[in-house]
Amino acid sequence: MINALNKLNLLIYLLHFKNWEFLKCVRPLRGEKSDFRSRFLYTHPNFSVGMAIVFLWIFPLFAFAADVPLPDSGQERRAQELFKEIRCMVCQGQAISDSNAEVAGDIRRNIRQQITSGMSEEKIKSELAQRYGDVILMNPPFKTSTVLLWLGPWVVLLIGGGAAFFYFHGAKPKKRL
């Protein structure tokens, strides 16, 4: 996540360098009327470079200040994959992979610790579910209590689709008569 952001910001930064060169070219010679473009703050070279610096350095720092990636890249990748499957309990619709709530940060740290101690993904997930309930899993498990949740939409689709099928196949010949 931070890596991707950094790449994006680097791109923005480089784009603004291009902009800068461009502005140098159109900058009016002494005595000429100034070009309208340079009047806009955001086209000013100092502004774009400043913004690039802000994005490049400060924003990633704020995003996940508490997160220390694991030294082992394989383990870190496993942790990152797992983050996508754990719900942030404060922000509900979000996974902890892209939430910067305090609690999400704590759970990320806890998962990293458990991965370094050699615990399997399934074990980590089941332990979290035991503490917080199944809600914490982005994909709730298929159980008797969640049958409606998983099959409900398909049942509705079946009823609706069936009704539509019989309606269109049954009604058309009648109308022709």
Add this chain to the structure above:
Amino acid sequence: MNSNILRMLPLLILFVLSVAIALGLFSGDDRDKAIVTVNQGKKFSAYELPSLGKNEMFTPQLFGGGRVLVVNIFASWCEPCATEHEVLMKLAHKVNIYGIAWKDKPADTIKYLQQRGNPFQQIGVDEAGITTVPMAITGVPETFVLDKNGAIALHYKAPITEETMTKLFIPLISILNDKRAE
């Protein structure tokens, strides 16, 4: 007649469905939603924490041991905790309350308690939030009522109000007090 009923069927299904959803949405009050049931009856797993202003540690040994007690998770930066604090001051007359200062600087916690009074027997300092996952905390304030064996009798994840104290906490504590420890 028969086709009339058939024509009404989708509307009827919709009606039944809406009633069911409305019942699910509006039945039960917010107090029920604040009660976390997953952890009921489980042993309260506490970390060893440094305790605030004392040399001893805030340990799991404090819990259980034949006493009913309340553990409150709070922070000085949390506004609802400040309103809850007045209620805790009253509750402290009925039961021993232990506090955990969650993601809070000790200096801030001390200032907070100096201004409002201290209802806690002992306070564990959790600056980094290491208790979050083992205790299944989602935010502050949260309160646990532990029975005489140190198992969770109630996990409440909302500020305690005057009303919840008299209607929920005090009756529960007196029931737990009457039970004998195993």
